[in-house]
Amino acid sequence: MLAFVALRSNKGDHLNHGSVLAATCGELPATFTGMRFSYWANAGQTWSELLQGCQHAEATGWDGIWVPDHFMPPPEGYGPEKDYGSPEMGTILEAWTMLAALAVAVPRLRLGAMVSGNTYRHPAVLANMAATVDHISGGRLVVGIGAGWQENEHRRYGLELGSVAERSDRFEEACEILTMLFSQDRTTFRGEYYQLDEAPMEPKPLQSPLPLLIGGGGEKRTLRTVARFATEWNCWGPPEEIHHKISVLERHCEEVGRDPAEIQKSAVGVLIFTETEEKAAELKEQMGYRSGLVGTPAQLRQVVAEYAAVGVDEVLVPDFAFSTGERNDNLDRFRAEVVD
Numbered sequence: 373m374l375a376f377v378a379l380r381s382n383k384g385d386h387l388n389h390g391s392v393l394a395a396t397c398g399e400l401p402a403t404f405t406g407m408r409f410s411y412w413a414n415a416g417q418t419w420s421e422l423l424q425g426c427q428h429a430e431a432t433g434w435d436g437i438w439v440p441d442h443f444m445p446p447p448e449g450y451g452p453e454k455d456y457g458s459p460e461m462g463t464i465l466e467a468w469t470m471l472a473a474l475a476v477a478v479p480r481l482r483l484g485a486m487v488s489g490n491t492y493r494h495p496a497v498l499a500n501m502a503a504t505v506d507h508i509s510g511g512r513l514v515v516g517i518g519a520g521w522q523e524n525e526h527r528r529y530g531l532e533l534g535s536v537a538e539r540s541d542r543f544e545e546a547c548e549i550l551t552m553l554f555s556q557d558r559t560t561f562r563g564e565y566y567q568l569d570e571a572p573m574e575p576k577p578l579q580s581p582l583p584l585l586i587g588g589g590g591e592k593r594t595l596r597t598v599a600r601f602a603t604e605w606n607c608w609g610p611p612e613e614i615h616h617k618i619s620v621l622e623r624h625c626e627e628v629g630r631d632p633a634e635i636q637k638s639a640v641g642v643l644i645f646t647e648t649e650e651k652a653a654e655l656k657e658q659m660g661y662r663s664g665l666v667g668t669p670a671q672l673r674q675v676v677a678e679y680a681a682v683g684v685d686e687v688l689v690p691d692f693a694f695s696t697g698e699r700n701d702n703l704d705r706f707r708a709e710v711v712d
Contacts, residue, residue: 410436441467475509489520611678
């Protein structure tokens with residue numbers, strides 16, 4: 373039994389799936405050469421279980437691994453129902469400690485948090501953490517960051533969340549500070565939320581620039597921040613929704629004088645194989661915007677082709693909808709029946 377919150381995109385509900393893409397993208401690609409496929413590991417596992425999944429992904433041809441950055445599940449829980457007693461009591465491993473360990477234990481794949489809430493750590497602290505993990509990994513880190521959203525962990529730990537507008541303002545300042553610390557000998561910044569006084573940060577990351585991925589689809593503020601600072605962008609949603617978001621991002625890029633081709637795009641959807649298209653339609657109705665990778669193998673191959681057609685560079689496949697024992701078989705099936 374799956375326990376998903378049926379949240380829906382404000383923009384996506386009215387789109388006729390397939391018709392927009394057929395009209396704008398032309399013939400869909402038959403192969404996915406150059407497209408990356410990455411595994412998003414559920415942090416609600418034991419360390420040994422999570423490590424085994426990441427090592428399996430590396431051994432079977434995946435391109436990256438991502439981990440969530442949260443301190444506890446939300447009140448409604450995550451993914452499959454589990455007997456936590458209270459959903460908030462579910463096990464969650466801390467993201468950046470995991471990334472440092474995975475950087476050593478998994479020597480080939482790109483890795484990052486999907487995504488770190490800006491409200492969790494001062495951006496200067498995060499910058500030092502990220503530079504260190506980039507060195508440990510030999511230059512494979514992607515810094516994934518978002519404005520923050522999960523109310524219960526802020527309330528339980530006494531972290532300031534703030535209004536949506538305050539979070540957006542704070543997040544924009546943090547992104548500017550990160551880019552400055554990664555590239556300048558000393559950084560001075562005078563913002564409303566953060567102040568730095570000739571701050572050094574050494575060593576610098578091995579990668580220059582260190583990839584900065586911003587997660588989120590807010591069209592007024594988040595995508596504008598992506599246009600200003602990000603080298604990569606990630607968003608939940610089916611292909612037609614991502615297509616719409618990319619068009620909004622392109623308008624923001626034009627306004628700030630940025631070439632949108634400089635920003636790599638990634639999409640994510642919960643992976644669930646179904647035997648019939650009817651069952652897929654039923655689950656999609658329940659899951660809303662999280663249902664990008666729900667369907668029969670033929671349907672999923674069509675979806676991946678549509679992602680490629682709208683300009684997605686990377687597809688993230690989370691293991692949220694199946695148990696640890698089912699994980700590797702489902703990941704292997706996705707590669708064998710959908711991608712390869």
